[in-house]
Amino acid sequence: MAAGRHMLLMLAAAILFSFTSSGKSHEEREPITRFKQYLRFNTAHPNPNYTAPVSFLISQAQSIGLQFKTLEFVPNKPILLLTWPGSDPSLPSILLNSHLDSVPAEPDKWSHPPFSAFHSPETGQIFARGSQDDKCIAIQYLEAIRNLILVKNFKPIRTVHVSCVPDEEIGGFDGMAKFVESNEFRELNVGFVMDEGQASTNDDFRVFYADRSPWHLIIRAKGAPGHGSRMFDNGAMENLMKSVEMITKFRESQFDVVKAGRAANSEVISVNPVYLKAGIPSPTGFVMNMQPSEAKAGFDVRLPPTADPDLIRRRIAEEWAPAIRNMSYEIIEKGPIRDYKGRPLMTLTDDSNPWWSVFKQAVTSAGGKLGKPEILASTTDARYMRQLGIPALGFSPMANTPILLHDHNEFLKDTVFLKGVEVYESVISSLSSFVEPSG
Ligand SMILES: [Zn+2]
Numbered sequence: 413m414a415a416g417r418h419m420l421l422m423l424a425a426a427i428l429f430s431f432t433s434s435g436k437s438h439e440e441r442e443p444i445t446r447f448k449q450y451l452r453f454n455t456a457h458p459n460p461n462y463t464a465p466v467s468f469l470i471s472q473a474q475s476i477g478l479q480f481k482t483l484e485f486v487p488n489k490p491i492l493l494l495t496w497p498g499s500d501p502s503l504p505s506i507l508l509n510s511h512l513d514s515v516p517a518e519p520d521k522w523s524h525p526p527f528s529a530f531h532s533p534e535t536g537q538i539f540a541r542g543s544q545d546d547k548c549i550a551i552q553y554l555e556a557i558r559n560l561i562l563v564k565n566f567k568p569i570r571t572v573h574v575s576c577v578p579d580e581e582i583g584g585f586d587g588m589a590k591f592v593e594s595n596e597f598r599e600l601n602v603g604f605v606m607d608e609g610q611a612s613t614n615d616d617f618r619v620f621y622a623d624r625s626p627w628h629l630i631i632r633a634k635g636a637p638g639h640g641s642r643m644f645d646n647g648a649m650e651n652l653m654k655s656v657e658m659i660t661k662f663r664e665s666q667f668d669v670v671k672a673g674r675a676a677n678s679e680v681i682s683v684n685p686v687y688l689k690a691g692i693p694s695p696t697g698f699v700m701n702m703q704p705s706e707a708k709a710g711f712d713v714r715l716p717p718t719a720d721p722d723l724i725r726r727r728i729a730e731e732w733a734p735a736i737r738n739m740s741y742e743i744i745e746k747g748p749i750r751d752y753k754g755r756p757l758m759t760l761t762d763d764s765n766p767w768w769s770v771f772k773q774a775v776t777s778a779g780g781k782l783g784k785p786e787i788l789a790s791t792t793d794a795r796y797m798r799q800l801g802i803p804a805l806g807f808s809p810m811a812n813t814p815i816l817l818h819d820h821n822e823f824l825k826d827t828v829f830l831k832g833v834e835v836y837e838s839v840i841s842s843l844s845s846f847v848e849p850s851g
Contacts, residue, residue, distance in 0.1 A: 504603025
């Protein structure tokens with residue numbers, strides 16, 4: 413009985429100890445506190461609050477001693493630019509980019525409110541919209557720079573800029589797209605860019621050297637209307653369905669390559685039907701005995717940088733929506749496919765790109781491992797900078813983390829976040845002290 417009580421006491425002490433020690437590691441580490449503060453700003457579309465997080469980031473920059481300015485190319489769409497001057501400002505600079513906004517969240521589908529930054533004392537998981545995409549990297553950049561300045565007394569040779577931009581999640585047209593066209597951007601003389609990546613479910617960090625370019629494709633068919641009982645050629649529905657069949661075949665040909673393991677999802681052209689519109693509405697649904705004279709369909713098309721856009725345009729004009737079948741089409745290009753010199757929008761990941769070697773080495777020396785460089789299946793703001801011919805890598809150091817961007821219950825573990833700060837310390841110090849051997 414006495415021994416039993418003693419054991420119980422020890423157990424209680426052990427629980428108490430583990431509770432306070434874990435409580436400490438979760439609550440009292442300032443980088444985590446600052447990360448949670450940033451996560452609590454509701455920057456979700458359609459009405460992102462940009463003012464408050466920008467003020468917060470400015471106060472962070474001030475506490476480290478960084479220069480700051482905000483630019484506004486479109487009213488109420490601020491771009492925050494923080495600068496850490498290097499000892500040789502004539503050298504091309506390093507730009508660390510992240511976006512301020514996030515996609516919406518449905519609070520009732522979440523186990524914790526999406527802008528509460530709930531931090532589980534048991535698991536260390538921090539739940540918030542934006543915790544992976546991509547508020548983590550903004551704070552990790554700043555925490556890494558803070559440590560380099562205040563703890564390690566590190567002095568960069570190249571100037572380091574941190575940009576926090578609006579509207580990435582809705583295409584970046586009023587954000588990064590405007591920024592890269594500005595004199596302010598040109599004056600930064602950016603030589604290399606780090607932008608967001610994605611979580612990795614294993615030990616390796618993922619790194620992205622290109623995005624796929626999205627096209628919105630709408631095909632329209634016209635034809636003579638007719639009685640539902642009549643068989644005739646060139647009806648709008650028949651024409652549209654022929655096209656849908658052809659597009660489906662093309663889609664399968666691409667998907668088969670993925671299924672056979674010969675390419676990643678992001679390395680092929682995806683064509684996914686997103687809407688079909690046809691029929692003559694009636695009070696109870698649709699008129700059933702009449703063939704409509706118009707029909708259309710919409711497709712989400714994604715082109716990897718290796719695809720030839722002219723070839724796809726020709727395929728659309730000749731096969732998917734040919735005028736001889738009374739069809740027309742519209743392609744809405746949601747961003748660039750080639751850079752200003754007409755080259756595919758991708759950053760080289762071999763030794764011919766010295767930035768790549770420096771980056772890779774820096775990750776390794778921080779104890780990290782990179783997976784095989786990938787093309788991102790979707791898009792980021794990096795494409796706008798690649799369009800200018802600036803090498804840009806997508807990288808969010810989140811290993812052993814489920815991929816939860818845009819998903820319910822998006823979270824990042826505190827230890828993963830802190831490891832990321834360490835990785836960026838190595839990456840930022842290496843990139844900013846890298847000087848190309850002359851001659
Ligand atoms: Zn993002």
